[in-house]
Amino acid sequence: xxxxxxxxxxxxxxxxxxxxxxxxxxxxxxxxxxxxxxxxxxxxxxxxxxxxxxxxxxxxxxxxxxxxxxxxxxxxxxxxxxxxxxxxxxxxxxxxxxxxxxxxxxxxxxxxxxxxxxxxxxxxxxxxxxxxxxxxxxxxxxxxxxxxxxxxxxxxxxxxxxxxxxxxxxxxxxxxxxxxxxxxxxxxxxxxxxxxxxxxxxxxxxxxxxxxxxxxxxxxxxxxxxxxxxxxxxxxxxxxxxxxxxxxxxxxxxxxxxxxxxxxxxxxxxxxxxxxxxxxxxxxxxxxxxxxxxxxxxxxxxxxxxxxxxxxxxxxxxxxxxxxxxxxxxxxxxxxxxxxxxxxxxxxxxxxxxxxxxxxxxxxxxxxxxxxxxxxxxxxxxxxxxxxxxxxxxxxxxxxxxxxxxxxxxxxxxxxxxxxxxxxxxxxxxxxxxxxxxxxxxxxxxxxxxxxxxxxxxxxxxxxxx
Ligand code: UTP
Numbered sequence: 476x477x478x479x480x481x482x483x484x485x486x487x488x489x490x491x492x493x494x495x496x497x498x499x500x501x502x503x504x505x506x507x508x509x510x511x512x513x514x515x516x517x518x519x520x521x522x523x524x525x526x527x528x529x530x531x532x533x534x535x536x537x538x539x540x541x542x543x544x545x546x547x548x549x550x551x552x553x554x555x556x557x558x559x560x561x562x563x564x565x566x567x568x569x570x571x572x573x574x575x576x577x578x579x580x581x582x583x584x585x586x587x588x589x590x591x592x593x594x595x596x597x598x599x600x601x602x603x604x605x606x607x608x609x610x611x612x613x614x615x616x617x618x619x620x621x622x623x624x625x626x627x628x629x630x631x632x633x634x635x636x637x638x639x640x641x642x643x644x645x646x647x648x649x650x651x652x653x654x655x656x657x658x659x660x661x662x663x664x665x666x667x668x669x670x671x672x673x674x675x676x677x678x679x680x681x682x683x684x685x686x687x688x689x690x691x692x693x694x695x696x697x698x699x700x701x702x703x704x705x706x707x708x709x710x711x712x713x714x715x716x717x718x719x720x721x722x723x724x725x726x727x728x729x730x731x732x733x734x735x736x737x738x739x740x741x742x743x744x745x746x747x748x749x750x751x752x753x754x755x756x757x758x759x760x761x762x763x764x765x766x767x768x769x770x771x772x773x774x775x776x777x778x779x780x781x782x783x784x785x786x787x788x789x790x791x792x793x794x795x796x797x798x799x800x801x802x803x804x805x806x807x808x809x810x811x812x813x814x815x816x817x818x819x820x821x822x823x824x825x826x827x828x829x830x831x832x833x834x835x836x837x838x839x840x841x842x843x844x845x846x847x848x849x850x851x852x853x854x855x856x857x858x859x860x861x862x863x864x865x866x867x868x869x870x871x872x873x874x875x876x877x878x879x880x881x882x883x884x885x886x887x888x889x890x891x892x893x894x895x896x897x898x899x900x901x902x903x904x905x906x907x908x909x910x911x912x913x914x915x916x917x918x919x920x921x922x923x924x925x926x927x928x929x930x931x932x933x934x935x936x937x938x939x940x941x
Pocket of ligand 1: 570571572573574575576577578584631633662686687688689690691716717718719798868
């Protein structure tokens with residue numbers, strides 16, 4: 476317990492009456508509980524902090540989210556194989572506001588070096604894939620097909636990742652991209668609440684807050700006016716993806732081609748669930764012919780998770796969400812309003828640092844896939860896990876989705892590309908534990924490697940670059 480401040484003026488001045496009344500209206504007056512112990516400067520900070528919170532909005536969100544927790548979910552239906560395309564042609568907004576607590580690095584996840592021979596960070600791998608696509612596109616322009624424009628890369632950060640992310644890009648000279656094609660913007664934060672819905676105080680003069688989930692992207696886009704910026708730049712479709720996938724095909728032209736072909740408002744790439752208990756959300760239909768949505772692994776009944784489709788012999792609920800989405804700009808212009816009106820956030824029970832030590836409470840989050848039920852038309856696009864999904868979620872030493880497992884997935888895939896292009900590999904460690912890395916500057920998805928690889932022998936592990 477802090478000693479009360481012995482400044483006469485300070486102890487005698489009560490919290491601003493009107494603000495206190497407003498807090499009372501929403502049952503949050505406890506935020507001023509430690510007022511008498513605060514110095515004048517701390518009181519000023521607390522008043523500013525409370526004033527910065529949109530109390531009616533947060534009240535609506537907490538009420539709706541708590542209420543929706545107890546509701547029985549609509550019966551879920553699997554998504555039949557026939558409605559998922561495995562063909563089509565493939566086609567940027569990076570979700571990079573997460574705190575990456577499981578990985579345990581103090582830097583933003585994108586700065587992480589997963590131990591590839593090149594030592595490249597996740598941000599660099601993604602930037603170089605964009606550079607590669609630009610080169611391919613400019614070549615096709617030279618061949619006279621279309622006009623070439625640089626790909627605009629929008630990077631969503633949060634107050635926890637914003638400054639280190641910008642600094643990382645600056646110190647690496649934007650990895651060769653033009654600085655004006657990279658736009659950083661911040662997602663919002665939302666107060667953490669106790670189990671009875673009250674604000675948790677991180678310090679006596681600051682409410683504990685956390686990023687509002689990767690679905691915060693919709694309101695962040697709306698409030699930052701970036702959708703207008705995109706529109707002015709002629710953007711019509713947006714490829715949105717998570718930072719923590721070492722194999723992510725950024726701005727995948729095949730995905731874009733499929734998306735345009737289907738004429739839908741929202742689409743997701745999916746991979747088949749590897750095993751029933753895999754910790755991934757799966758796409759389902761909410762009711763017969765209902766909208767597509769995602770059920771998190773923690774919410775899927777174990778008997779449904781392992782249920783088999785008798786016709787195919789495969790898992791009934793098998794379309795794993797891997798955070799690779801495509802949206803039309805028109806849809807993004809509308810969806811933030813619907814999500815805001817319904818105000819339903821997911822309640823993630825977490826230990827939250829507070830004035831009383833670690834307090835069990837809720838972080839309120841929206842997820843990027845929460846937008847799917849609002850989309851007039853949707854599609855799923857199956858991709859191969861070993862080609863496009865190398866998640867980096869947990870620290871090395873965990874059983875799955877670690878930097879080590881992601882590195883191996885990259886090395887194995889690239890080794891197959893090299894062999895397919897006529898190259899040979901030697902290795903002094905078993906090949907299953909190593910491979911080669913192909914610089915994204917050489918090849919986006921295994922193409923154009925013959926000139927570099929045919930008839931050449933590479934000693935794994937190594938990086939193949941120009
Ligand atoms: P995760 O759900 O894996 O969360 O994010 P995380 O914050 O990275 O990691 P943990 O759970 O604390 O260990 C999936 C993707 O969504 C982004 C992440 O940066 C990652 O690309 N994300 C997550 C946001 O952009 N904002 C958020 O508020 C949460």
